[in-house]
Amino acid sequence: MSGNGKKRSPLVAERRYPANATAKKKPAPKKKPKPAPRRKAAPKKRAKPTGLLGWIFLPIRWTIRIMWAFAWRVSLVTGLIIAGFSLYFASQMPPVDELLDGRARGSVTMTDLRGDIFAWRGDQFGGKITTETVSPHLRNAVIASEDKRFYRHFGISPRGIASAVRINLRAGRGPLSGNGGSTLTQQTAKLLCLGVPFDPSQWEDEAAYENDCRQGSLWRKAREAVYAVGMEIAYTKDEILTIYLNRAYLGAGARGFEAAAQRYFSSSAAELNPQQAAMMSGLLPAPSRYAPTRNLQRAQDRAATVLRLMEEQGYLTAAEAAEAQANPATLSATARANxxxxxxxxxxxxxxxxxxxxxxxxxxxxxxxxxxxxxxxxxxxxxxxxxxxxxxxxxxxxxxxxxxxxxxxxxxxxxxxxxxxxxxxxxxxQRQTGSSFKPFIYATALDLGMSPYAMIDDAPICWSRRGSADWCPSNYDREFVGPVSLIDALKASRNIPAIVLSEDVGRELVRNVATGFGIDSDLAAGPALALGVSESxxxxxxxxxxxxxxxxxxxxxxxxxxxxxxGDTESLVxxxxxxxxxxxxQERAARELTWMMTKVVEEGTGxxxxxxxxxxxxxxxxxxxxxxxxxxxxxxxxxxxxxxxxxxxxxxxxxxxxxxxxxxxxxxxxxxxxxxxxxxxxMSIPEQPATAGVLQSDGGVIADGEILNLLSTILSDAAAQN
Known part of the structure; x- marks a missing residue:
């Protein structure tokens, strides 16, 4: 290890930056570049048809586009028009209570001598009812059979109309002929005649007015649909159904379900059981055809169909429906008697x-x-x-x-x-009366004082007639018995004695007696009057x-x-x-004649x-x-x-x-x-006179005694007056 004793700076790596370089600064944030202005997208070029098929379908595509453009605009305008008219109709709707009894004529109810009803005539209205006061079975039956989507649509049902058109076409009818697909609201609108009241000065009778209301033209259907929507705006569903229940015609002159319930079942609409309700609802499509008073079996068969619909739609359980089917509705004793x-x-x-x-x-x-x-x-x-x-x-x-x-x-x-x-x-x-006229001849004779025991000659006789052969009447048995008493002549209904007696007392007197007793017909003028040739x-x-x-x-x-x-207490008659x-x-004559007529029953023709x-x-x-x-x-x-x-x-x-x-x-x-x-x-049994005489065809009398002489005088005077 070498060293010089001098301190040396430590060894360091070569500096990357110059010694005089300043401390590193953070770079300034880069500015976002301004977005380039967006160029407008060039319009898409319609694809040119390619190939033969493209050129073939080009007109079809154009046609569809034009039709669609036209259709949605027309639909929008039509919708606005319908909405406008519907709102107008809605604003004109009267209160519900004014629409429940819409009859143009009244009813006649007849009772017998004991006060029991036996007949109805005219348009019967049993009284106002509502959806709350009628039997729930009746309300359900009407909904099930007439309009199961009643509480879900807005007055018209496009689905129902399409279904009706399909049914009509399959049946070979026109699209609007037969099944109409009308909702209950539309049916109610029709019952109201679209708000047009009955005017006697305009219509020949109520039937002509109602026939016009039931027209099935396309224009009428359109108006009906608009009016129905107006009703939906003005009234609640229950109010519309209430109007329908009160105004529907159900046959036999019954207007409304209350009248029909009384007519057919002698019951209130509030008390109807399922089978009765089904029968009444079944009348709606064709009241006259299905009326139980006309054909009970047909009405019961139709009611069975309604009961099945009620079960399918949940208004009846399977057990309730089965019981109702097993016990079909029948008419009340009064209705059944008819x-x-x-x-x-x-x-x-x-x-x-x-x-x-x-x-x-x-x-x-x-x-x-x-x-x-x-x-x-x-x-x-x-x-x-x-x-x-x-x-x-x-x-x-x-x-x-x-x-x-x-x-x-x-x-x-x-x-x-x-x-x-x-x-x-x-x-x-008006029929000829025959020998049933003869009592009035005998009544005339007895009233003049003749005795029932007086004798008349039953012998051939003729009357001359101007311009024709003589009239020579005969008896029923073609025989003549000679002298016969008034009693026996009437008892055996012999013709000759009746004619002779009528001629002798005077035809005019006989006519007066018969007319007085109530025979108003023109009576014959000749001797045949006695044989009942006149009509009554x-x-x-x-x-x-x-x-x-x-x-x-x-x-x-x-x-x-x-x-x-x-409701009135004062009689009008x-x-x-x-x-x-x-x-x-005279009473005496009537009593003697009554006795003579008992002989007809006891011993004679009766x-x-x-x-x-x-x-x-x-x-x-x-x-x-x-x-x-x-x-x-x-x-x-x-x-x-x-x-x-x-x-x-x-x-x-x-x-x-x-x-x-x-x-x-x-x-x-x-x-x-x-x-x-x-x-x-x-009756009175007259005393038999001590003597007898025979009244002959010439008016003469062979008599013994004062009684017959007096009788002869009376008859002669009567003949002279005639």
């Missing part, structure tokens, strides 16, 4: 139209109908035609039952029971016989005892409670009408060629008339008044009188 349609129609026609068919109010009518007697008459007719008339026969019959004062208790106008508005053969058929109807004839029963006073048949507006009018013949234990008076009648057959008879309480014949006036085969008509009379009255105590007839 009784006395002919009687109800007659009351409607015989009462002023402004209180019945043209009423704008709800009217209550109390009638004289006895439902038990009505049922007896209907059962009797059906029984006789089923068991004693050949199958396929088109013969018809009519029955009227009334009290002695003219109160009609039952009326059957034909075999088509239950058909509303049908031709009523009891009141509308069954109601008139039965009322005329009631005049005999009540002692000789005229009777006006009536069926109405009280009429008032629903002045009813006396009786149809008895002025006296036509024997089939006999009922053990009861006094019955009556008279049969058969016209020329058996075109009409009658039997009219009475007990102490009721007068019953029966007519039988063909509507086209064809002859009956083997039928006389004492045959099937008397049988129908018997079957009716057996049912009416069952369980009742026999009532004696008001």
């Amino acid at each position: 009784t006395a349609t002919f009687f109800a129609d007659w009351v409607m026609r015989s009462t002023p139209a402004f209180l019945t068919s043209e009423t704008t109010e709800d009217v209550m009518i109390r009638t004289t109908l006895d439902k038990d007697i009505q049922a007896a008459a209907e059962e009797a007719m059906l029984s006789v035609f089923e068991n004693q008339v050949r199958e396929g026969s088109e013969a018809q019959a009519a029955i009227v039952v009334m009290s002695a004062d003219g109160a009609v208790r039952a009326m059957v106008g034909g075999r088509n029971l239950g058909e509303t508005g049908a031709f009523n053969r009891a009141t509308q058929a 109807n069954l109601l008139e004839m039965t009322g005329a016989y009631a005049g005999i029963l009540n002692g000789g006073s005229a009777v006006v048949p009536y069926g109405l005892t009280d009429l008032r507006f629903q 002045d009813t006396t409670g009786t149809g008895i009018g002025e006296r036509i013949i 024997r089939r009408a006999r009922i053990d234990g009861w006094q019955i008076a009556g008279k049969s009648g058969t016209t020329n060629s058996s075109r009409d057959a009658w039997f009219i008879g009475f007990t102490g309480d009721y007068v019953t008339g029966v007519w039988m014949g063909y509507d086209d006036n064809s002859p009956l085969t083997g039928v006389t008044g004492g045959g099937l008509p008397a049988t129908i009379w018997h079957e009716t009255m057996v049912r009416v009188l069952e369980g009742k105590t026999p009532t004696p007839l008001p």
